[in-house]
Amino acid sequence: MPIPSAMDFTNPYASARSAVLGRNVVSTSQPLAAQAGLRMLLAGGNAVDAAIATAMALTVVEPTGCGLGSDGFAIVWDGKELHGLNASGRSPAAWSADRFAGHGAMPDKGWEAVTVPGAVSAWSALSRRFGRLPFTALAAPAIDYARNGFAVSPVIAHLWALGGARLGEQPGFAECFLPDGRAPRAGELFRSEAHASTLEAIAESHGEAFYRGAVAQRIAAHARAHGAALTEDDLANHRADWCGTxxxxxxxxxxxxxxxxxxxxxxxxxxxxxxxxxxxxxxxxxxxxxxxxxxxxxxxxxxxxxxxxxxxxxxxxxxxxxxxxxxxxxxxxxxxxxxxxxxxxxxxxxxxVYVATADASGMMVSFIQSNYMGFGSGVVVPGTGVSLQNRGHGFSLEQGHANQVGPAKRPSHxxxxxxxxxxxxxxxxxxxxxxxxxxxxxxxxxxxxxxxxxxxxxxxxxxxxxxxxxxxxxxxxxxxxxxxxxxxxxxxxxxxxxxxxxxxxxxxxxxxxxxxxxxxxxxxxxxxxxxxxx
The missing domain is CATH 3.60.20.40 (Gamma-glutamyltranspeptidase, small (S) subunit)
Incomplete structure (x- = not known):
């Protein structure tokens, strides 16, 4: 096959890294997560399998950018056509402009910033439509990192300390992310059995546990305990949408x-x-x-x-x-x-966090997931490892604005x-x-x-x-x-x-x-x- 265009392989900039070349590839922001995706490709999986495994692992090894309570989006080239997936969540049905009257802006931390998390639904939708390997196999590296521990990498350790200083008082945060009362330092091992168990429940149910099962019940119960609006029905009504580009x-x-x-x-x-x-x-x-x-x-x-x-x-x-x-x-x-x-x-x-993957068959994936503002809302559901995004902050409080906060609505993202x-x-x-x-x-x-x-x-x-x-x-x-x-x-x-x-x-x-x-x-x-x- 002819090479379609010229490319300059020199690098005049600071890091002077070389580009990486291959017929199967994963590129992401944390090495252990990249290797999780590569393991799927080596096991006969495709680029979608690699992207999902990488994304799952990132919730463990890069919690400063994403978590089980993230939102997600994807663009997939399946070898013949391009597909777009919007798995961002909507606001609780009980949210209204009146609920936030008197606020100068939408809250950026705590339960009042949390909309329905969509990343888990992205993993499930992508796997069902395009995946080759069993969903449980995709979660295996992430579960291993969570249960047996991983060495925290340097940039993430720095961001972890900053996030802990800002969000350490939020419900459930310290219990999950500040063992011994502080953020883990670069090179220290971090484990989270709660995160591993939740990933297992998600993997075994193909995501159903997160939206309509035991995990959903625990999320909704924690919301009620803190006077938040998010309910079991909000989670059960979530859907990821194939939306084109x-x-x-x-x-x-x-x-x-x-x-x-x-x-x-x-x-x-x-x-x-x-x-x-x-x-x-x-x-x-x-x-x-x-x-x-x-x-x-x-x-x-x-x-x-x-x-x-x-x-x-x-x-x-x-x-x-x-x-x-x-x-x-x-x-x-x-x-x-x-x-x-x-x-x-x-x-x-x-x-x-962002993931790009590609395989020898020609499939390519562009995938992104995030809690927003680092650890997101700072809210972590006890005993689950589910750290929740703060996408509600993306709404406007301006009367009549298309992005004004309202019920069951996606915020500007x-x-x-x-x-x-x-x-x-x-x-x-x-x-x-x-x-x-x-x-x-x-x-x-x-x-x-x-x-x-x-x-x-x-x-x-x-x-x-x-x-x-x-x-x-x-x-x-x-x-x-x-x-x-x-x-x-x-x-x-x-x-x-x-x-x-x-x-x-x-x-x-x-x-x-x-x-x-x-x-x-x-x-x-x-x-x-x-x-x-x-």
């Missing part, structure tokens, strides 16, 4: 994201504006390239904030936000030499998987950049580097990143070219060089690119992870 041509490829409630549409809008501007005449790290990317992203995020919501509640359809004429109109607002502080347009009506296809309809790349509001911005930067400039996935993951933070404000990493920083400031950008742990601010990328009969993978050095292959 939205697409945007870019650099001779087509980038796919899931429809709202996720923020992926913002990445597509920014890429569409960048295409309209003819971006790419200068190198990827040139000030002109960075400036136009930032300006397009700001316009897209303004529209995202105004319009994004549960797709059933959106007042403007996604197709209107992605209409070529609308994106060209928005692109015309961009001054090539001056930073702006844009508002939303008026289209005509019309703490996360930060986590998004992405996928790129060649223009001829063949698969090209599964990719994602975990990290809250950084995610759509990270997708834009990865797509630009790999699809437009031909950088290999590891170089793209290593490259310094920028992040729009509001108004004319933009943050950059310390290794950003100082001359570019000065030139951005001269154009009116209010630039902050952010030091410290890049995972918080600039996310963690994982990418798997199909190249002929094999794959090229990269894993972000800002996290503990790795790409593994054979």
């Amino acid at each position: 939205l697409a945007q041509p870019f650099a001779g490829s087509v980038v796919h994201e899931l429809p709202p409630n996720g923020q992926g549409i913002a990445a597509l809008m920014a890429l569409g504006m960048m295409e309209a501007l003819g971006i790419g005449n200068q190198p990827p790290d040139h000030v002109d390239t960075v400036h136009l990317s930032i300006e397009a992203m700001k316009l897209a995020l303004a529209d995202l904030h105004q319009y994004n919501a549960d797709i059933d509640a959106m007042q403007i359809p996604p197709s209107a936000l992605l209409a070529p004429a609308y994106l060209a109109e928005r692109a015309r607002l961009i001054d090539r030499h001056r930073a702006a502080d844009p508002g939303h347009g008026a289209p005509k009506p019309g703490g996360t 930060t986590i998004i998987p992405a996928f790129a296809m060649h223009a001829d309809g063949t698969p090209q790349m599964a990719f994602g950049v975990m990290g809250g509001p950084m995610q759509s911005q990270g997708h834009v930067q990865m797509a630009l580097r790999v699809l437009h400039y031909g950088q290999n996935p590891q170089a793209a993951a290593d490259a310094p990143r920028w992040r729009v933070t509001g108004g004319r404000k933009v943050a950059v990493e310390p290794n950003f070219d100082a001359d570019v920083v000065r030139e951005l400031a001269a154009r009116g950008h209010e630039v902050t060089v952010e030091r410290g742990n890049g995972v918080f601010a600039f996310g963690g990328a994982q990418l798997v690119y199909k190249r002929g009969d094999s794959y090229v993978a990269g894993s972000d050095p800002r996290k503990d992870g790795q790409a593994v292959a054979f």
Whole structure:
């Protein structure tokens, strides 16, 4: 099979890691989880089996980004067509705007931030439709890590300590995550028999125990004990939805994201504006390239904030936000030499973990799951290891807003998987950049580097990143070219060089690119992870 496109295998950036190549590959943010997925491929499983096993293991070995109480999304290339899965949960049926009257914003911790967790339903739905191995086999590595212990990795240990300081007083948190009264340090073994037992119940029931069985009953009982609204019926009524994808041509490829409630549409809008501007005449790290990317992203995020919501509640359809004429109109607002502080347009009506896997049959998976804000709500159901997300914080309290909090409704969501296809309809790349509001911005930067400039996935993951933070404000990493920083400031950008742990601010990328009969993978050095292959 001919190699479809040229790729630069040099890496001029900080980590100087080499890309990983193979015919079967897993890329994620924690090595033990990556190996869990690889074990499934070695056992005859496919890319979906590998993604699920990796995701299950991540709830154990990277609890700072996800848990059994996470939400999940996926894009799957099954060898013939692309499929999108939205397994994010909905708000409790008893939630209303009145319930949160007097709040300045939706709560970000405690039971009042918890919506129905969807990740377990994602695992089950993916396995039933595409999996090859028994569901119980997929859970085996995660159960082993939980029951027999694993050595905590360095970045995760740091995030664990920060999460414990913030959430240690939340119900059930200390019992589960602060053995001996503190977070485990890097290299220390951590065990959780409760987590292992719950994983076994999930595996043996194909997820039913979590939504309609013993685990669901324990979640709902804990909610009642703390005056929360979540009930057995809320859990039993949850469903994961096969939803297709939205697409945007870019650099001779087509980038796919899931429809709202996720923020992926913002990445597509920014890429569409960048295409309209003819971006790419200068190198990827040139000030002109960075400036136009930032300006397009700001316009897209303004529209995202105004319009994004549960797709059933959106007042403007996604197709209107992605209409070529609308994106060209928005692109015309961009001054090539001056930073702006844009508002939303008026289209005509019309703490996360990420996994990329691929196998020798051609199947590729882009999967993401998250508790949000690290450990999420901080609530952990006693005796279960179920740490619950805080996705309720994603709702708006603005009266009449499409994303206003309400009953049985999905909030606007930060986590998004992405996928790129060649223009001829063949698969090209599964990719994602975990990290809250950084995610759509990270997708834009990865797509630009790999699809437009031909950088290999590891170089793209290593490259310094920028992040729009509001108004004319933009943050950059310390290794950003100082001359570019000065030139951005001269154009009116209010630039902050952010030091410290890049995972918080600039996310963690994982990418798997199909190249002929094999794959090229990269894993972000800002996290503990790795790409593994054979």
